[in-house]
Amino acid sequence: MRLNRRAAVLAAPALASLAALPAGAAPPPPKGAMPPLFHRIRLGDMEVTTLLDGAMQGTNAGIQNFFPDSRPEEIAPLRERAFAIEGGLHQPVGAYLVNTGRNLVMIDCGGHSSFIPTTGRTLDALRASGHDPAQVDTVILTHIHPEHALGLSYDGTTMNFPNAEVVVTQADHQFWTDPAMEARVPQGQRFIEAGRRAIRPYASRIRTVEMREGLEVVPGIFLVPAPGHTPGHVSYRLTSQNRSMLIWGDIAHQMVIQLARPRWRVGVDVDPVMGVESRVRTLEMLAAERLLMGGVHVPWPGFGRVVRDGEGFLYAPRPLQFGAEA
Secondary structure, three states: HHHHHHHHHHHHHHHHHHHHHOOOOOOOOOOOOOOOOHHHEEEEEEEEEEEEEEEEEEEHOOOHHHOOOOOHHHHHHHHHHHHOOOOOOOOEEEEEEEEEEOEEEEEOOOOOOOEEEEEOOOHHHHHOOOOOOOHOOOEOOOOOOOOHHHHHHHOOOOOOOOEEEEEEEHHHHHHHOOOOHHOOOOHHHHHHHHHHHHHHHHHHEEEEEEEOOOEEEEOOEEEEEEEEEOOOOOEEEEOOOOEEEEEEEOOOOOOOHHHHOOOOOOOOOHHHHHHHHHHHHHHHHHHHHHOOOEEEEOOOOEEEEEEOOOOEEEEEEOOOOOEEOO
């Protein structure tokens, strides 16, 4: 009886407010689209902010092409494990802003709605985070795929980061700008033209680097080769005050499926066998070191860790409510 009386006392204010609503009053209308999203952590002296650019949605028919080694009876339970209620393969698109204390660096920069209608919000998220694109002095690309690079320039003329140097591996730059390589691009001509459009206005500001393990591209940010998805595809290791994390481009697009089956080839990789080697090597390193990681297609809020699970791996997201310190 005491519990019932106490519950009634606690509920009284809420009941009173409900009673105060006009009879027949309609609830507020839906608010619609989400505002620009960002999430920020500290890594030693660095500040690392993930920016949500949007999402990519495939079709059921495309699953087999994306994972040519899979069978429907294998894919189905993995999609169920991921609570995949939508058709096709669905994945987020993000980018990362790194304030090293000396440089303000973008690692990839999102896509644009002219190429993928549900992408192109990185600049809005960047501004919402308190920074202006003109403050960015370096844009580091993991590779020149449109959803990673079109944030540089939507129209092939305007520089969205007017004061930035663009850093990309020599191997990737050569691959995407050499007409002789076009036949090796699985996604076709539209994909090629979008990548070229992204980097065109920065022709005099592109710094190409060799794909060498441990190359420091800006102070505190080190290159980690991961070829296969593209010839010059790389990840980046951030290090500050003895703290480190890895940010990858396209080591994995589908975290539940590809971590459970890391040796499945990917149909959109330029060299699928090398892509498997890079993925397995990266996942083994992350699991062994228990290293914090992020990635362009990693579920929001874009930070987590990889742990071993039998012959494969699992992704353990870093909850949004955790404190700012990585």
